[in-house]
Amino acid sequence: SVISNMAETDTNVFSSFQDHFAQDQDVREEIRKSVRDLDQTAREILNVVQSVHKTASVDIPSLCTKSREKFAIVRQQYAELQQKVPKNEYYRFHDHWRNVTQRLAFLAALIIYLEKETLATRDDLSSLLGVEVSPSGGFHIDLEDFLMGLLTLASELARLAVNSVTAGDYIRPVKISVFLGELNDGFRLLNLKNDALRKRFDGLKYDIKKVEEVVYDITIRGLK
Template identity: 60%
Template sequence: MSVTEMFSHIQGFLSADQEVREDIRKVVQGLEQTAREILTVLQSVHQPTGFKDIPNKCLKARELFSTVQIHIGELRTKFPVEQYYRFHEHWRFVLQRLAFLASFVVYLETESLVTREEVAKILGTEVNREKGFHLDVEDYLAGVLIMASELSRLAVNSVTAGDYGRPLRISNFINELDSGFRLLNLKNDPLRKRYDGLKYDVKKIEEVVYDLSIRGLAKEPEAGGDK
C-alpha cells in the first residue's frame, strides 16, 4: 500500500467516525430539549403556589420521561456496544442532568433517595455496561449531587411558601446523603469537585433550619399528621 492509499484509507475511517458523531449529536440535541422541558415543569415547585401542586408536576415530568426513553432507545443504535466510552462525552452532561431530574422527581414523590437502578429504569436504559448504553455510576452520583443543590434551594423557598416542616426533612435527608458520600473514595476530579459543593448545601440548609428554630417555627409533625 502506498502512502497515498494509506492516508486515503485513514480518511475513510475519519469520515465514517465523523458521521457517527454527527448522528449522536442530533439525538443528544433532542435529549437536551426534553431535559429542558422537564426542568421547566419541576422549577415551578419553587413557587409558593407550586407546593400545592407537586403531585401533578411530578406526573407531568413522568410523562416527559417517556420521550427521554425514545431518544435513548435511538441513541443506543448509533454506535457499537463496545464503544460506549469512546463517545461518552457527547451525552455525559445531559445524562447527568436527566439523572438529577429523575432523582428530584422521586424525592418530591417519596422524600427518599432513588437508586441507580430506578433512575436507569426511568430513563429507559441499563446499569450493566456489557449491554452498551447504560447509566454510569459516576453520572448517577453527579445527578444526585445536582439534586442536593436543588433541595437547598427548595428548603429556602418552602419557608417563603409557609411550609416550615419541609426544611427540617430536607436537612435530615441531605445530612444522610453527605454521610453516604463520605464513605466513597472519590478520585474522579469533576465528581470530587461537585461533591465538595455539597458542604455548602448542607450549611445553607442548616442556616434555614436555625432561623426557623430561633423563631419557634421548626416543629416536627405531630402524631395525627398535623404540623
C-alpha cells in the same frame, strides 16, 4: 520501484483511513443530533419541575406526572442514541452525552424525591431513562454522571428548603436536612479522585450548612 509501489499502497491505505474518519464523523454527527433532542426534552422537564420553587402553592403530584410523561420521550431518545453508538465504544463517545445525562439524572432524582422522599437508585434511573443498570449490559449511566446528578439534586433541595419556608411549609426543610445529611454520609464513604466530582462534592457542605441554618431559624422561632 519500491517507492512507487509504496505510493500505490499508501493511497489505498489512506483511503481506508478516510473511510474511518468519514464514519467517525457521521457517528458523531448522529450522536450530536440525539443529544440535541435529549437536551431539548431535558429543558422541557426542567421547565416543569422548576415551578416547585413558586411560593404560590404548587401541585407537586401533577408536576411529577407531567414530568414522567416527558421521561417517556427521554427513554425513546436514549434508545435512538444507543443504536448510534458502536458496541463497546461507549467511552469513546462518552463526552458527547455526559452533560445531558448528568442533567437528566438530576431531574429523575428530583422527581423521585418529590414523589417518595427517597434517594433515587440506579435502578430507578435505569427505568426512568431506559438505559441499562450496569456497564456490562451495554449503554448505561456512568456512575460518576449519576453521582453528579445527585449533587445537583442536593443544591436544588437546599434552594427548595428556603422557598418552602417562604411558602409557609416548615416541615419540608427538616426532612430535606435529614435527607442531605444521609446523602453526605453516603458520599463520605467514597474515595474520590481529585476531579470534577470531588470538587462538586466539596460544595455539598455549603448546601447542608444552608439547610441547617433554615432548620435553626425555624426551631429558634418555635415554628417546628
